[in-house]
Amino acid sequence: MLQQAEILESVLERYPSKPEYLIFMLQDIQADCGYIAPESMEIICEHANVPITQGYSVATFYQSFRLEPQGEHEIKVCLGTACHLKGGERLVENLERKLDIHRGETTEDMMFTLNTVNCLGACAMAPVAVVDDEYISSTTPAKLDKSLKAAQQQ
């Protein structure tokens, strides 16, 4: 959190105190910290002169903003039409059981965050999952397992 406080200071310095810079500031914090802490949200909104609910609204509107710390590794499972038909949903359920979290959540040890996406543009490889930057084609639970282990050992 201390780190986020320092980063925050430099972000505030970069932008004038106006509502139109809200998204820029949120993006910078997101980029540098991986998520937007409640305290940061409050300070940014105060700086931008908007009610804090408005910052929250913006942050929940865009999927790229995170309000909670993210795990070290991100798992994305595609639930687009093709992947859905090919069992994407089952992959997600499997992971939910295995990691003991719901989609959108992060494991207690902060190792994995599980997210779903709508079509990664690789429908031919359906069902698709991505662990960090590694794409897995025709994903099976076993393949996922392997990738997760590999990621963990990094």
Add this chain to the structure above:
Amino acid sequence: MKNIVLTINGKKVSAPPGTSILTAAEKNGIAIPTLCSHEELAPYGACRICLVEEENSGRLMASCVTPVAPEMTIHTDSPRVKDHRKNIVRLMIAEHPESCIVCNKGNRCELRRVAAELGVAETRLYPMPNHKPFETHNPFIVRDLAKCILCGKCIRADHERVAVGAIDYSDRGFSSRPVTLHEMPLEKSRCTFCGTCVSMCPTGALSTHNTFFTGTPETEETTICGFCGAGCSLSLGVSDNRVVEVNPSPDRDTVNGATLCVRGHFAHDFLLSPERLLHPLVRETDEEGNTRLAPTGFDAALSTVAGRLADIKRRNGEESIGFIGSAKCTNEENYLFQKIARVIFGTNNITSTGAAGGHALIREVAEKTKGTCRVRRLSSLENADAIVAVLSDTDHAVPVAGYHIKRAVKKGAPLVVIDPYRSDLAAFGGVWLHPEKGGKSGAFGIDAINALTARLIAEGGVDRAFMDRYANDEHGWLPAISAKDPDALAKQAGIAPERVKQAASMLKNRKIAFVPPCDLLERQNGKALLDALFNLALITGALGDKNAGIFIPALENNAVGALDMGCAPDMLPGWRKISDASEKESVAAMWEAAIPEKEGKDIHAMIEAAEAGTLKALYIMGENPLRSLPDPERVRGALKKLDFIVVQDILQNRTTELAHVVLPGAAFAEKQGSFTNMEGRIQSFIPVVSPPGDALPDWAILAMLARKAGYPEHYTAIEKIRQEIRRVVPSYTALGSHRQEWVKQNGSEIPDSFPLAPLHTPGTGSEPDEKFPFIAYIGSRRWHLGAGTRTARSARITASGRTGEIEIAPADAMDLGIANDSENGGKPIIRLLSPFGAIERAAAVNQGLPKGHIFVPQGFYGNDAMQIADFNALKPPGSGWRNVRVRIEKM
């Protein structure tokens, strides 16, 4: 600019550029259905129900957000338009839950109305009810967001009208909905429960939490809120002679428009309190010598009152009787009350508990401006060029005045907040002047204003011409303050000099609207602070300007009117001084009666006289001095010494318990009358429900009493009282002719010569010392009005579980080892001791308090806060009972 001419439904119409098609159509009597537009909200274009067709381009457009353009040919009702509207409604209804049939919004639901108008019965779509959270935990607002059509009215009302920002959209698409920060329940958010969003919601998504009534009220009638001095217009929904719902009235030109506050919206359920007084009561003594209040009829009760008072007057003289009127009662009632005191019982002993509730400030400002700008309109405040809010309590005490300030700031008026506390306003943007580094707590306000004034003078931000014309510097204030170093003054106040510079640069050459708190003169050094403010207002030319000057919030809803009616020991109706023989004679001539020579006793003197045994009887109308005055034990002791007490009120309370006769009066919604708000708006109203039991309107009770006491004039109807007021009170010549009139101020110009007050170097007052190291301020929280006699009987306010913790600065809490640890068995209980008394309550840390300051909210726990206040501080000119030295003991 030239008007734009266009055709709507074949009719040539013209409208100024920038007008929306919707407005242009409405102005010409062409109705277009809408769901998301509201005249007080910025155009938004969310629902698309207001679609119209433009013939030339063939385009469909949302009329509420499309401005008129030359040569447009608009059709508002073509088959194509209707078709599209139907489809939109079908989609909305397909998403709606089946609980629509039992919805509280019932026939007032705008979605149902639009659907009916368009003839959409079945959607013939696959129903996809959008199940979203259903929230009923708080006692005020029910949120059933499955019924939300995402019109955004609630969000916009919250941001634009009341400027709270408690809610906004979350997510996007199907899962979007109006939520609080982190989707917490409303009671954990910044929501003030003003209910403005509830009244705006077109569907049943937001509704009032009613435990005793469901459905649509039978009738809706307009009246005026009985709580604070904003005087909001209310629309009361009535079923079965009970007020079951409150909304802002749809009338135009009201002070509140579409807004209300939590008290106005939700606390009127006190009308249904089981503690309402239903029958006249007279004290009886049984064989064993025990006394009790026994029910009787008005005739018997009033005979007792008239007989006993006449008897006491005969035996002990006129001076032995006192009358306490009320800023909660109407103009007509206060007028009659003071007349009864003066003419029938021959005493000027007529006052109110307003000495502890904001009257002093209203009086002082009237005095200083010679009555020329004692009241100012809130619409002017909203259009102010700049605002300086000093120790402002409007957000809590007079919330609607607070909204006006915030809206002015949203429109771009620079705001300077002078306050040791970080109030909502201090956090609202603008510059906040506060003691960052020490400074004397009691002197902070004056020091800060002096610093700001000196800085403005140094930078040439003074209106010379105005000053030369009007200001009379007989005390040499200007040279004295000009000689001071602004930075040194800032440091003396504990403010960073930079901040004062920033504030001055924002205010320079602007006409400033100043907003002091209603209770300024009940605070330490309040008078000196007001002087300093006036001087600043004078040298910046603020006093002569329409949208500037000093705006006085009134805590109680008829505070201004009660004074106008002469509910004061030294003033006759129309602010005529008793000490002025000719003014007195003029009233005496109109009344055809003698007016007692001597000025009467104020509230402090009355209590002292009761203690001394020279006051024998009190007639109290609509006040509960045992709850609202400092040092209740002392007040009780004094009252107990009286031979005879009459209490005319609506609720059983501590004072009625001591009474010999209790007369049940009617609350605001149950009678006819008029209230005058803080702006001088005289608002007449008629009864919406009838009083409970045998209770009668207070004016009717007083009229009966006058008759019993042998007074020749029979006030059989309220119009008779009004006729007399119109004759006697020059500023009320228009009373009652319309729903709404304005007090006529003395002359339109400000007086020629305004004295500038001398430079004040504040005394130490009750600066903390070793024994009592903290300084407490007893102030308002929005849940209770003043002492809270009525708000504490509101089932909803009570159920909201606000406990009015004693608020402590974080640093002090740390030193004392008090933490905000609700996990470890709730909040710590502390004992707060002042030189005058002690109270015990839970403590909470308030991040916005500076070290050494303690905030004690009023109105909670039977208003026990008064136990630590000093009764003698009420003695005029008043030394500020709201500030008191205290120490803390942990329990």
